[in-house]
Amino acid sequence: SESERTGSISRITSTEISSQPVANMLATMQGRMPGVRITQDSGVPGGGFNIEIRGRNSLRSAGNNPLYIIDGVPYASDPIGTSSTSHVLGGSTSPLNSISPDNIESIEVLKDADATAIYGSRGANGVVLVTTKRGRAGAMKFSLGYSRGLGTVTRMQDLMDTRQYISVRKQAFANDNISAYPASAYDVNGTWDPDRCTDWQEVLLGGTAEFTSANASVSGGNASSQFLLSGNFLSQSSVFPGSHLYKEANFMATAGHVSESGRFRAGFSAAYTAQDNSQPTADLTREAISLAPNAPALHLPDGSLNWENGTFSNPLRNLEGKFSARTHDLVASANLSYALFTGLDAKLSLGFSDLRHAESNTSPSTAQNPAFGLTSSSSILFLGNTGRQSHIMEPQLNYRASLGSARLDFLLGGTFQGQKGLQLAQRGIGFPSNSLINSLAFASVVQATAQDDTEYRYQAFFGRANVNFRERYILNVTGRRDGSSRFGPGNRFASFAAAGGAWLFYREDFLSADWLSFGKLRASYGSSGSDQIGDYQYLDTYASSGTNYGGVTGLEPARLYNPDFAWETSRKFEAALDLGFFSDRIFLSAGWYRNRSSSQLVGVPMPATTGFASVQSTLDATVENTGLELSLRTVNFQRE
Numbered sequence: 001s002e003s004e005r006t007g008s009i010s011r012i013t014s015t016e017i018s019s020q021p022v023a024n025m026l027a028t029m030q031g032r033m034p035g036v037r038i039t040q041d042s043g044v045p046g047g048g049f050n051i052e053i054r055g056r057n058s059l060r061s062a063g064n065n066p067l068y069i070i071d072g073v074p075y076a077s078d079p080i081g082t083s084s085t086s087h088v089l090g091g092s093t094s095p096l097n098s099i100s101p102d103n104i105e106s107i108e109v110l111k112d113a114d115a116t117a118i119y120g121s122r123g124a125n126g127v128v129l130v131t132t133k134r135g136r137a138g139a140m141k142f143s144l145g146y147s148r149g150l151g152t153v154t155r156m157q158d159l160m161d162t163r164q165y166i167s168v169r170k171q172a173f174a175n176d177n178i179s180a181y182p183a184s185a186y187d188v189n190g191t192w193d194p195d196r197c198t199d200w201q202e203v204l205l206g207g208t209a210e211f212t213s214a215n216a217s218v219s220g221g222n223a224s225s226q227f228l229l230s231g232n233f234l235s236q237s238s239v240f241p242g243s244h245l246y247k248e249a250n251f252m253a254t255a256g257h258v259s260e261s262g263r264f265r266a267g268f269s270a271a272y273t274a275q276d277n278s279q280p281t282a283d284l285t286r287e288a289i290s291l292a293p294n295a296p297a298l299h300l301p302d303g304s305l306n307w308e309n310g311t312f313s314n315p316l317r318n319l320e321g322k323f324s325a326r327t328h329d330l331v332a333s334a335n336l337s338y339a340l341f342t343g344l345d346a347k348l349s350l351g352f353s354d355l356r357h358a359e360s361n362t363s364p365s366t367a368q369n370p371a372f373g374l375t376s377s378s379s380i381l382f383l384g385n386t387g388r389q390s391h392i393m394e395p396q397l398n399y400r401a402s403l404g405s406a407r408l409d410f411l412l413g414g415t416f417q418g419q420k421g422l423q424l425a426q427r428g429i430g431f432p433s434n435s436l437i438n439s440l441a442f443a444s445v446v447q448a449t450a451q452d453d454t455e456y457r458y459q460a461f462f463g464r465a466n467v468n469f470r471e472r473y474i475l476n477v478t479g480r481r482d483g484s485s486r487f488g489p490g491n492r493f494a495s496f497a498a499a500g501g502a503w504l505f506y507r508e509d510f511l512s513a514d515w516l517s518f519g520k521l522r523a524s525y526g527s528s529g530s531d532q533i534g535d536y537q538y539l540d541t542y543a544s545s546g547t548n549y550g551g552v553t554g555l556e557p558a559r560l561y562n563p564d565f566a567w568e569t570s571r572k573f574e575a576a577l578d579l580g581f582f583s584d585r586i587f588l589s590a591g592w593y594r595n596r597s598s599s600q601l602v603g604v605p606m607p608a609t610t611g612f613a614s615v616q617s618t619l620d621a622t623v624e625n626t627g628l629e630l631s632l633r634t635v636n637f638q639r640e
Contacts, residue, residue, distance in 0.1 A: 004468065006476045006500030006522050007115025008574055008591060010036065010631075011108045014133065017101050021149050021211050023234055023248060024049055025099050025107065025130065033109055034629040035593075036126075041090030043285070045209075045236040045246035046277040046325065048079070048094025053111055053126030055625035057570055057597040063532045066109075066126040067119055070099065071269050071333045073351030074122065074392055074417060075130075081325070082384040082425045084449065085361040088279050088323050095355060095388075098273040098329035100250040102145075102215045102232045105133045112593065113526030113572035114500030117478035120415075120460050121496065124530035124570045124597075132269060133217075134254050135228035140220035151209040153201070153239055162197040162293045186311045187292040196294040203298070204288040204315060207239040221256075228254045240284055242319050246277045263339040270332040281321035281361055291315065310371040320367035325359035343401050349394040357386040364434040377444065379437050381428040390419040409466040417458040425450040454535040457485040474502040484531040484567075488538045491566040498526020498572075506580075518580025518587070525574075529567035530597075538565035570597040576629075589631040597623045 002009075010033035017028045026049040030038045037055075041048045056064050068075040079092030086093050108129040110116045116123035160168065169188045173181060181189040188194075217230035232250040237243070252271040258264070296308040298316050305314045330353065337347040361382040365374040396413035428443030436442040462480040479497040505511060506519035540561045545554040576591030 006502045008112040013106045047089045067122040070130045072349045073333045080357045080386040085359045085382045085384040100232045105131045112574040113498040114524035117498035120480040121482040121529040124528040135219040135226035143217045145215045147213045149211045156201045200291045201288045204284040210237045225257045244279045248275045265337045267335040273329045275327040277325040279323045280318045282318040287315040317367040321362045328356045330354045345398045347396040351392040355388045359384045376434045377430045383426045385424045387422040392417040405470045407468040411464040415460045419456040421454045423452045476500045486531045488563040496528045500524035520578040523575040527571045591629045595625040
């Protein structure tokens with residue numbers, strides 16, 4: 001329970017989640033959890049988010065992602081798009097869009113070593129626990145919801161008008177002692193109208209986006225069996241000119257059962273999501289803030305694009321092409337438990353996820369200046385396909401007992417996880433007509449620009465002991481032995497541990513204060529490892545040279561075998577004070593933490609064929625974070 005925990009956990013519930021008209025669950029967490037920093041990659045519908053829990057833990061750009069657990073099933077958050085196709089979304093597509101906020105009962109973020117230790121290396125950067133809604137015993141209940149809203153860019157940048165802009169431009173030339181303006185300086189040499197003034201933010205980003213959300217559910221059951229069926233639909237447009245829609249449909253089913261004796265329990269959940277995203281080929285924001293205010297009009301009188309005699313790169317050229325992404329995602333889990341005898345429970349958790357993603361990006365010849373004389377023979381189609389399957393099995397034994405004034409709780413378990421991934425990026429060049437640009441079969445030249453086929457295995461054995469003495473003094477100790485296929489044979493396994501303690505001093509006899517309804521001191525320290533380095537990084541690997549010579553494409557070394565490639569290690573310490581005032585109406589939490597993450601990359605001798613001298617170097621990288629977290633909210637511990 002929240003009152004007796006020794007770790008640092010932040011939580012929001014469906015009440016807070018359902019009040020926000022957003023498509024990605026991470027958007028519901030923004031500004032609501034101390035120590036959790038969430039930023040959006042792109043304002044385009046369907047764009048992803050970056051999350052950092054208590055700062056950066058790794059120097060690797062992709063080494064800071066937390067572990068996502070959906071109803072006990074790990075969910076891979078690695079981007080599923082490719083930079084060549086999804087640059088409108090910031091270069092990658094986030095799979096977290098598949099998790100509908102309407103289906104979420106609560107989101108918990110585990111931050112310190114004690115809270116995350118049970119997840120081992122997978123939780124080195126924090127853990128995000130997502131619990132979906134469940135059916136409840138009682139009469140059949142139907143629920144319908146519908147919302148519709150409008151959105152605009154609320155804050156535009158304050159840019160210069162034409163007079164100010166031309167003055168600055170002329171001063172820049174004067175600073176370089178240039179008196180005759182270059183022929184390409186159309187904004188100041190008189191080619192473009194010096195009296196024309198347009199705020200391109202209003203033109204390119206000043207539209208109104210529409211947001212529509214609908215959901216329906218039915219639930220019910222009796223004391224032994226419950227069920228829930230729900231469906232959700234979401235549609236969102238953008239502020240860009242034209243019609244660009246992001247659509248998402250989700251169906252979820254859950255069921256739970258308890259035997260008459262109460263010894264056997266079973267739960268099942270499955271959610272299927274389909275997404276369809278159609279956007280322009282590029283985000284128009286950059287051009288909206290960099291285009292000269294006296295640039296020409298976007299359209300000619302006949303409605304065609306204006307290229308102003310080749311002096312103008314019309315930003316609406318990005319609407320000639322089209323970005324399209326379709327995603328299908330299935331997440332299913334089952335939980336079985338049986339009470340072997342009083343105090344001892346056996347539990348088995350099973351999970352499966354299957355994701356399929358396909359995206360395309362077209363660059364037709366009509367997106368180029370007609371002065372170049374390009375035809376459909378120069379049009380380009382980019383395709384990206386991603387497939388990802390994962391499965392997990394976690395057996396556990398949980399024993400609870402009392403010994404005098406002490407309450408004991410022991411947990412033993414194991415994790416066996418596997419994941420397979422496939423990603424293929426292709427490019428087609430030259431088409432008989434731009435109307436055929438969406439079919440790779442009509443391309444004159446077809447190239448495979450990237451292909452990755454990966455397999456990942458993870459296993460761990462863990463134990464946890466919790467002692468609660470006199471409902472005042474709590475000690476929690478966790479230990480793990482983790483193994484990952486991402487390291488060399490000598491470094492695949494590592495051990496990690498954490499301990500946390502708490503003193504509920506408000507229950508002491510010597511403390512009696514009407515204004516203080518709760519008081520707890522807690523601290524934790526522990527270590528965990530991270531294997532977010534990508535697959536096969538320690539092996540000799542080769543890549544395509546990209547050069548065709550005599551009809552043969554060669555290979556070149558991508559990296560050398562490194563048996564010393566090892567875990568990143570994070571050590572975390574935290575001390576905190578939790579206080580409740582005035583019958584739990586006000587709850588204050590203040591905590592200080594320090595995280596230290598280190599990694600060691602040992603170099604390997606370079607072969608003479610590379611042209612470099614033989615070296616043996618060591619790179620030690622350390623990242624430290626120190627911070628103070630404050631949280632003020634309302635809570636009622638007596639209801640737990």
